[in-house]
Amino acid sequence: MVSIAPTNWPRSELTKEDREPRKFVTEHGVDLRKLPNIVDMSSESITRNVVAINSSGSDDRMKFLFKSLITHLHAFVRETSLTTEEWMTAIQFLTETGKKCTDIRQEFILLSDTLGVSTLVDTINNAKPPGATEATVLGPFYTEDAHEVKNGDSIASEGKGEYMFVEGTVVDMLGNPIPGAIIDTWETDGFGQYDTQYDVRDEPECRGRLRSAEDGSYAFRAVLPVSYPIPDDGPVGRMIKKLGRHPYRPAHLHIRIEAPGFDTLVTALYFKGDPYLTSDAVFGVRSSLILDPELVTDTSVTLSRGFKEAKPHTYVHQDFILAKPEESEDARRVLRAVTKGSVGVNGGHF
């Protein structure tokens, strides 16, 4: 194995023979003899040439991913006859998006969310069988430190928003109750903020963890979550605005349910009547997850459910149907087969 130093060609002191193309292994361990000849790029040949040279590695999955990525990226440039100025705008946008990321702000995930990529990845990876409660995106506001609350207790302090009472049952695909399921729930307060978005956060607020009872039932007091804008003071916010879109998510209550022997469910409940339901900035809404909440004006019921003040409250009933891992895996297998067959883009090439 002869190493190539960057300065070893062509040197005038070398003989003519030395200056012929040589067969080398670089100090990176790349055998130049095994690389495809990628000279002379045209707009026609460059894609197969880039794919070819990216196929030199040993990671088959990575090669497959890059083949698809390069093919689509190049097709995008060709189909749009992307101008040099547009290319530079994209470079600057991506750079700024990276610069905007901090420990508590992930602008690239926001970009993925607002382009529908996060929901698509979620749909493919967390598909549930027909009949099971549908999943939707986890979002950036889940935390591990939620307080344990008893069935029927509150996840929100007094004064954090309008009263909401949530109850239902956790069951399997046959309708059998699932006792002891761990239910995590989190939501905005009545001001449209998660607890983690405040400068000061003494302890978890508007979030809690409870367990389903022997009969699978659960209940908790909460506040009515409200619609809110995603962080729109960065490059993604500017993009959204230029596209004629608004940055709002409809109000929703996050739910995550974990039970032994079942596929963990990450989902959220939405509310009929929210003006942003049909134009969610991150494409998370599913029809099956939209509730029609009941406005309970009998304040004696409010008090009997444990709320402090005799005010009207919103009542929500939702059962959760959990699938077993093998049932979900079947659903994902079918989905993968269907989506691969239905893309209509370069179908035969991959």
Add this chain to the structure above:
Amino acid sequence: MVSIAPTNWPRSELTKEDREPRKFVTEHGVDLRKLPNIVDMSSESITRNVVAINSSGSDDRMKFLFKSLITHLHAFVRETSLTTEEWMTAIQFLTETGKKCTDIRQEFILLSDTLGVSTLVDTINNAKPPGATEATVLGPFYTEDAHEVKNGDSIASEGKGEYMFVEGTVVDMLGNPIPGAIIDTWETDGFGQYDTQYDVRDEPECRGRLRSAEDGSYAFRAVLPVSYPIPDDGPVGRMIKKLGRHPYRPAHLHIRIEAPGFDTLVTALYFKGDPYLTSDAVFGVRSSLILDPELVTDTSVTLSRGFKEAKPHTYVHQDFILAKPEESEDARRVLRAVTKGSVGVNGGHF
């Protein structure tokens, strides 16, 4: 126009009527009545839904770009059944790539270069008619401050590398000489570094600006450039390595020629025998730009060409054929028509 505050829905003090979906214009000026209904994403419907809501703006070119972008981005995710872990790897890679960018390091351009996107954009935007000298990528090392040198003078100080003499003529498509063309040229020294890559740079080195003579001729002394690795200590370098590729560019001499009435030519000359010619890390090589340099061992010629020491030198002869703007525009128009017709990817949808 009624504004929507994020907290205005649903409020328990509102009447039932108030809680029905309302027709609103947001404070962002987005008329919710005009947005498509994008509820209920499936892996099938999400692409057309994202495209639909991105079509609300007034910028037709932006809408077209995003339609193509979203379609290809989603097709990539579907075709690969991208896993949640792979998605997170991509998010982290992009974030790190943004963080790596500084005033003197552009990691996203490097990513574009190594994925063949820069060359593809260059090919589409800088196509030349058949017979004209081909263009290739400008690269990141061009500077405005190169010294003016006289025809036949040197662009490199003594000791910066092995001697190279370059000469030729600048002509139009009919072979007529172009006098007074401004020729910018820049290159690595014999250590594979551009002057801007050194910590200290007192003045421009291995770069110069000269003008073609009345008969279109030009000549200058330089050093033999050498192959060098692109910056590979960041995320793009790691990617290259994982793909089984090396980071080298073959040795090359950059040339930029500007002349009134002609399309500015940005190109580079490569050298036969370079081991990296067929696997350039940034896909810049074109067959028509590969020279077969002559090794001149008669040292009296070396001295007569103005070099200081009686050593052998490399001799390179290259004519540059410049196209007029309208000739290049014709070539680009043909190329755009050809590439759009030939992509074979989602051809009918755009």
